[in-house]
Amino acid sequence: MAVYRLHVLVCAGAGCVSSNCKAVEAALQDELEKAGIAEEVKVVETGCIGTCDLGPLIVVYPEGVFYQRLTPDDAREIVNEHFVKGRIVRRLLYRPAEDAEPVALTADMDFFRRQYRIALRNTGVIDPEVIEEYIARDGYAALGKVLSTMSPEQVIDEIKRSGLRGRGGAGFPTGLKWEFAYKAPGDEKYVVCNADEGDPGAFMDRSILEGDPHSVIEAMSIAGYAIGAKQGFVYVRAEYPLAVERLTKALNQAREYGLLGENIFGTDFSFDIEIRVGAGAFVCGEETALLTSIEGKRGEPRPRPPFPAVKGVFGKPTLLNNVETYANICPIILNGAEWFAEIGTEKSRGTKVFAIAGDINNTGLVEVPMGTTLREVIFDIGGGIPKGKKFKAAQTGGPSGGCLTEEHLDISMDYESLTQVGSMMGSGGLIVMDENTCMVDIARFYLDYTKDESCGKCTPCRVGTTRMLEILTRLTEGKGEEGDIEKLETLARNIKASSLCGLGQSAPNPVLSTLQHFREEYEAHVRDKRCPAGQCLALIQFFIEPELCRGCGLCIKVCPENAISGNRREPHEIDVELCVKCGACQERCPFDAIIRR
Amino acid sequence: MVTLTIDGQVVTVPADYTVLEAAEAAGIRIPRLCYLKDVSQTGSCRVCVVEIGGRLQAACVFPVSEGLEVKTNTPMVRESRRTTVELLLSNHPQDCLTCLRNQTCELQKLAQELNIRQVSFEGERTHFPIDLSSPSIIRDPNKCILCRRCISVCSEIQGVDILAARERGFDTVVSPAWQEELANTACTNCGQCVLVCPVGALTEQDDTEKVWAALADPDTHVVVQTAPAVRVTLGEEFGLEPGTVVTGKMITALRRLGFDAVFDTDFSADLTIMEEANELLQRLNDGGKLPMITSCSPGWIKFIEHQFPSLLDHLSTCKSPQQMFGALAKTYYPRKVGLDPAKIVTVSIMPCTAKKFEAERPEMRSSGYQDVDIVLTVRELARMIKEAGIDFVNLPDGEYDAPMGISTGAGLIFGATGGVMEAALRTAYEVVTGKTLAKLDFTDVRGLEGIKEASVDLDGTVLKVAVAHGLGNARKVMELIQQGKAEYHFIEIMACPGGCIGGGGQPIPTSTEIRQKRIEGIYAADRDMPLRKSHENPAIKVLYEEFLGEPLGEMSHKLLHTSYTPRLKYRTAAPCKDQEQLAGNA
16 A cells, blocks of 8 residues: 555535635646655545635645645645645645734644534545545444444434434434334334535535545444334435535445445345435425425425324335434444543533634634533634624524524533523524624524525415515615514514424524514614614615725725715715715725714 | 313314314314315414414324323414414405405405404515416416315325425415416316315306306397206205205296206206117127226316326217207207207306316317307306395296206216216116116215226126226226226216216315215105106107117217317327327326
8 A cells, every 4th residue: 555755635625616626636736746746645635624714725644734725826835845845835824813823733723623523523534535535434333333233222222322412403312213213113114314404504414425425324324224224315405516426426335345235244234325316495404394305296394293203205214314413323333322422511412513604704614512602612713703893693503593692602502502592503503793783684684585495385484484574674674663573573473383394483583582682773773763783774874984084085986876075185975865875985995984874 | 092181171082083173073163274174184274273282283283192282272372373364364365355255265254263353464465377278267376375275186186286386485376387377287177176275266267147148138049958966056055955956946046047948967968878878788799998988077088188098999989968968959959949059059057167168179069059158067057046136045946848858867866976877777787688677776886985896787797887986086997997907897987076966166165074965965866756767768769769860870979979189198288199299198
């Protein structure tokens, strides 16, 4: 086997692929050839490393040197300086702040240092398209252990004792779910993986499928063995072509190696997996809608009970878990339930992957022990709010979740604590908002999403979310009326209580939680026709602060409506009648002299 | 059996009950909208919510379990139901006063039941084109409340699968695939969707104005025929019990409306038996195509033309009784009474929406004119009677006119599933054996079981027959034929569940229980008839002597028999002659 002096991991998650990591990789390879060290340095394409806004990026091992925001032109310097001469290229290193010293090693970066990676153990580390790399990291050892030494009951017991709960959102105890499916009468059962990740901003499931597909395949096989199923389905959305491609390759490799299909490991156990590609409806992430869609029908939820464990795909007992849940299974089998149960909090064991985005310095994917505080995630790992602005709120749980405010910064991020304060874990999306965010507008944004994604089957969700959105839009346009807030509350309460599925039942959450924490902002919109955050265009005007304006004339040049006038070197003025509030002047002003209020 | 508590009452019900059924057993009526017994149970409207364990659940789909505690009337429940109905109303054209379903609308009734005095929410409304393309059914999606009963009945019961939800969220609409117009689909026009629609989103094409115009025209001679199943259902429109036989009142009402002659489709049903029984015997003797299948039901005819075009030669070539009547009403009848056939307008009162389509088929002009000019459903006739101010319930009995009003019990039972078969057997037995039937009732072919079978000994020859009603059951039978597994000689198929008494033109509501009562009405009327075998109908005998000659004779062939048209399944309802395309259809 070839021995390499250096391993260069090129992040090839979908984010980096879009920022053209392939060109960087090709340039690196090219430079390696030119430098004559192609035999010494192995370039590996991995799944998502996590720091998505820093891509294209590479990590050079054995040290773990982290180079970020690369272009193909940087390849020569990296190869000649670092790979040939051993000198780290400082200008390409990560800096926590503009004026801070660069950090060379991933191990020293707060973003990585504070993570605990179980579900993401292999993403960003192995080449997802090479099964040997997975096997080298204990891949398929858990399946081997299960098939050779454990009974289905023992497997279920192990999962139950680990305390693992569903990572898709609701947090139902995974072992219990397995037990229900195991005990459900029937010869024909199915194992399904929910990879219809739909929360805007959440992409942990995609990263796992793209970066470590075998971990899901192996876990589903273990689940198949445990509940007595021979067939699995991975329901993955069509918007994840790279995940589908890598999963397809992984399935083929696993079959080739006898790790999937008939008589796995030469035992009596046979199991295979089919991919079902969804058409991108958010509601198909809801379990019953997902199952209906797998059956080839319009993806719409059906009433529960009967639950999928009793009557799932094609009316047969079905075990349904999400990608991240499956990604936790093999380590639990290999390291034992006790190991896993020691991580996290009493009721929420293990870790959780969060996708952090919004007004935050380090966006990306992080995996932390349950119970980590919001403050640690946002400020320590996420690097805080850009431009020194104030933190206002964080939305967890996507469009179905709620917002957390400054007073919640120190709560423990676990299922119960988040629910208690009116939000939810959800799939782990975490959108950070700074002081310039209008909470009414944010609620409107989320309702706009759920309203569009409502399947239209049940009345409260179909008509109710539309009516809520109409009221919210009215508020942000300065057309709010007395009684609108109360109407919102009535609608929210009833949609939540009476909708058929989780989509409708949680759709009002963003409104309810923003109302709970920022009611005065709603009232300002209705009564004073004012947007305190200065975001709702209908309610604000642009002004020039005469003290700050130097009369440079740049704003006059960019204004599309000729609404700004003034002599050079004298303070300018905006004609509010002509101003269309496009904001171009504000962006262009070098002196921050243009304000909105 | 499980025991649960509903509003403090302890109830013991079968374990497969839903909470809604259990509540009903306890005498508690839970308001509902999308749920329709035996048809649809989707839990989609959310009106029937009840409180279970502090949460709201849809009673129509929530299964009972031991010890369950249910509250059906709490502030939370009431607020939710009202909000839901108000939301529905906020996207509903509130044109109740001019809506066809005014006073029979379930949404209207529900709003009243829930004491809704205002609609708190308003906003955008959906706007869709009204589909007027079909001669039978009007589809107005703007009135649709998306209860999906029509989808259930069309796909699950009828197996025709024309209607489905399209788009999503607020833009969701029930429509044919590709938003095709109904007339351009494989819709059979059976009208079962119209029967289950709680509001005015699916209605029959209203042809009453055409009839009023004909009646008002002094130059026309307006002839009316009444289908067998109409006499046991029309009374329901005037508050009478389902199954009440109102033949006499109906005749009087028709005369008062101004029809020049009131005839009976039972007459041509008897004629159908003469032709069809002889056709069957001919096929049996000459090695013709078997099993032979009845052709009275126009919904069924369009179904087989689209779905099983390669099996069309199994159909009897007999026209339906409506069309046999129409052909004679513009040939035999004017000749007999000395009228100009061009001045005759034939109106038929049918339990059926598909008959409107049938009357317009190009094959149905053998008299030289359109044989049947206007088809009214039972509901349309009732509207005319009401508009004319006729006090239907207190009308004296009238009698049909001769000769085309003379009929037998055999013609009458065409109105119930199994009736055509039974009528045919009564005649076939006596024609083949030359003996008199000791027992006229063939009970094996009666009733609401989906597919019924019977064997009849015709003097040594055992005739195997089957009866199917509802197109879902028809499909099962056709698949047996396709697979060569149908060992029958003769099959009766009716498009609608229960046969014509459950037709798409019948009074609303039409439920399983109501169908049962109507069937009982049909057989009660049959029992009271002096003549109960088609071949004993004196008017039919005269018809053959004076005009037709003999069954299956030349004149019969011209006026009473027809041919069928292969059609494709998708995006067209037009006839198709391309064999390759048709082969791909299968």
